[in-house]
Amino acid sequence: MPTRGDTSPDHVPAWPMTDYHVHTDLSDGKCSLSEVLEIEKESGIRQVVITDHFDPGAFNHLKVAFSDYLKALDQAALRWKEDGITVCKGVEVTIDDAGLPLGESDLDELDLVIGSVHRIDIGRNVDDWLDSEYWGEHKRLVLKGLETPRVDVIGHIEGYLSFPPEEVMPDDLLHLEAAAKVARTHFDRDFYREVAERARRNDVGVEIHCATRTPRLEVIRFLVDHGVKLSIGSDGHNRREVANTGYALEVINKLNLHSDHFIASP
Ligand SMILES: [Zn+2]
Ligand SMILES: [Zn+2]
Numbered sequence: 511m512p513t514r515g516d517t518s519p520d521h522v523p524a525w526p527m528t529d530y531h532v533h534t535d536l537s538d539g540k541c542s543l544s545e546v547l548e549i550e551k552e553s554g555i556r557q558v559v560i561t562d563h564f565d566p567g568a569f570n571h572l573k574v575a576f577s578d579y580l581k582a583l584d585q586a587a588l589r590w591k592e593d594g595i596t597v598c599k600g601v602e603v604t605i606d607d608a609g610l611p612l613g614e615s616d617l618d619e620l621d622l623v624i625g626s627v628h629r630i631d632i633g634r635n636v637d638d639w640l641d642s643e644y645w646g647e648h649k650r651l652v653l654k655g656l657e658t659p660r661v662d663v664i665g666h667i668e669g670y671l672s673f674p675p676e677e678v679m680p681d682d683l684l685h686l687e688a689a690a691k692v693a694r695t696h697f698d699r700d701f702y703r704e705v706a707e708r709a710r711r712n713d714v715g716v717e718i719h720c721a722t723r724t725p726r727l728e729v730i731r732f733l734v735d736h737g738v739k740l741s742i743g744s745d746g747h748n749r750r751e752v753a754n755t756g757y758a759l760e761v762i763n764k765l766n767l768h769s770d771h772f773i774a775s776p
Contacts, residue, residue, distance in 0.1 A: 523759070523762055523768075523769075525768075525769045526555075526556035526557060527553075527554055527555050527556060527742070527755060527758075527759075528555060528556070528557040528558070528559075528742050528772075528775075529550055529555045529557075529558050529559070529742060529743065529744050529746070529752075529753055529755055530557075530558075530559040530561070530598075530600070530622060530624075530663065530717075530741045530742060530743050530773075530776070531559065531561050531600075531602065531624055531663075531665060531717060531719075531741070531742075531743025531744060531745045532546055532550070532558060532559070532560060532561060532743070532744055532745065532746045532752055532753070533560075533561065533562055533563065533602075533745070533746065533747050534546050534560060534562055535573075536562050536572060536573055536574055536579055536582065537562035537563040537564075537570050537571065537572050537573065538563060538569070538570035538747060539562070539746070539747045539748070539752075540747060540748040540749070541746075541748065541749060541752060543560065543582060543583075543586050544586070544589075545749075545752075546558075546560070546746070546752050546753075547586060547590050547595060547597065549746075549749065549752045549753050550595065550752065550753045551590070551593055551594075551595055552753075553753035553754075553755075555595070555753050555755070556594060556595060556596065557595070557596040557598065557775065558595060558596070558597055558598065559598040559599070559600040559621060559622045559776060560583055560586075560597065560598070560599065560600060561600035561601055561602045561622065561624050561743075562579065562601060562602070563601070563602050563603075563604075564576070564601040564602070564603050564611055564612060565602075565603065565604045565611065565628070566611050568604070568628075572601075576612070576616060580599060580619050583597060583598075583599045584599075587599075598621035598622060598776050599619065599620050599621050599622075600620055600621055600622035600623065600624065600776070601620060601623055601624070602624040602625075602626055602665060603623060603624070603625055603626075603661075604625075604626060604627070604628045604629060605625045605626065605627050605651050605652070605654060605655035605658065605661075606629065606631070606651065607631075607654075609658070610623075610625075610658065610660060610661075617660050621776035622662050622663065622776040623660055623661050623662050623663075624661075624662070624663045624664075624665040624717070624743070625655040625658060625661035625663070625664055625665065626655075626664070626665035626666055626670075627648055627651045627652055627655065627672065628670075628672065629672060630644060630647050630648055630651070630672045631647075632644065632647050639688055639691070639692065640691070640692060640695050640696070642696070644672075645692060645695075645696040646696075648671065648672055648696075649696065649697070649701055652664060652667060652705070653704060653705070653708060655714075656705065656708035656709055656712060656714050657708060657712060661714060662714065662715060662741075662773070662776070663714065663715040663716070663717050663741045663743075663773065664705075664709070664714060664715070664716050664717060665717050665719065665743065665745070666717060666719040666721075666722060666724060666743075666745065667697075667705070667716055667717065667719070667724070667725055668689065668692075668693040668697050668724045668725045668726070668729070669686070669689060669719045669721065669722025669723075669724035669725075670685075670689065670719075670722060671688075671689040671692050671693065686722055689722070689724075690724075693724070693725070693726065697725075697729070699732070702729060702732055702733065703736070705733070705738070706732070706733055706736035706737070706738050707736075709733070709738045709739075710736070710737050710738060713739075715738075715739045715740060715741040715772075715773035716733055716738050716739075716740060716741070717740070717741045717742075717743045718730065718740055718741070718742050718743065718757065718758045718761055719743055719745055719757075720742070720743060720744045720745065720754055720755050720756065720757040720758055721743075721744060721745040721746065721747075721751050721754070722745075723757040727761060727764060727765070730761055730765065731765055734765060734767065734771055739771065739772055739773045739774075740767070740771055740772050740773070741772065741773050742755055742758040742772070
């Protein structure tokens with residue numbers, strides 16, 4: 511991650527920009543590994559963690575064996591070093607009650623593990639998108655993720671909130687608007703006080719999720735004020751999203767953040 515940068519009020523960060531959350535066509539991304547890295551390079555990103563989904567049984571699970579995935583990332587790291595890009599090995603796992611789907615020795619091969627909530631197992635009342643029981647369960651899983659050993663970063667803490675099936679929520683924008691409403695209603699100060707306490711105690715970063723421009727600026731301010739470290743992720747799945755870290759830059763400028771506010775380089 512960044513080395514200490516210019517902290518003047520209207521700076522563009524002097525430290526190398528990073529993207530610690532991006533997908534390739536080895537899971538559910540649209541771009542190949544080399545396409546992703548080409549886009550990252552063109553966008554001025556200097557350190558990339560490839561974080562394809564490792565979610566056995568899910569539609570977006572890694573399409574190749576884990577060992578082949580690692581091999582591909584090692585080869586990419588060598589290839590892109592010449593271009594000044596550091597490529598690190600990561601995965602995005604789903605936080606649930608079953609625990610991490612990778613064993614210790616596999617986890618040891620990785621530079622970074624993102625834990626995200628993607629599914630809630632309890633049924634929900636589809637007529638009530640703000641169902642408190644459902645979101646209570648979601649928050650429980652987020653807090654659990656913050657206590658799960660080997661999770662380095664919590665992904666999209668209030669973006670991509672778990673939603674009803676597509677027939678109810680067909681449109682991306684609608685989804686994001688609804689997620690924002692859920693966040694305003696249920697992701698309150700008490701919740702974030704607990705997030706901050708656990709993130710700090712367990713040294714887990716909270717992601718600035720650029721694809722959904724979340725968490726809200728005031729939430730990031732609160733977390734930073736409470737000593738939580740941040741991580742920047744485009745969560746890019748296609749050419750438009752990969753390396754698109756504009757939201758993080760806005761946040762960095764508005765809150766005058768510097769490298770010490772971010773997790774250490776993996
Ligand atoms: Zn995710
Ligand atoms: Zn992702």
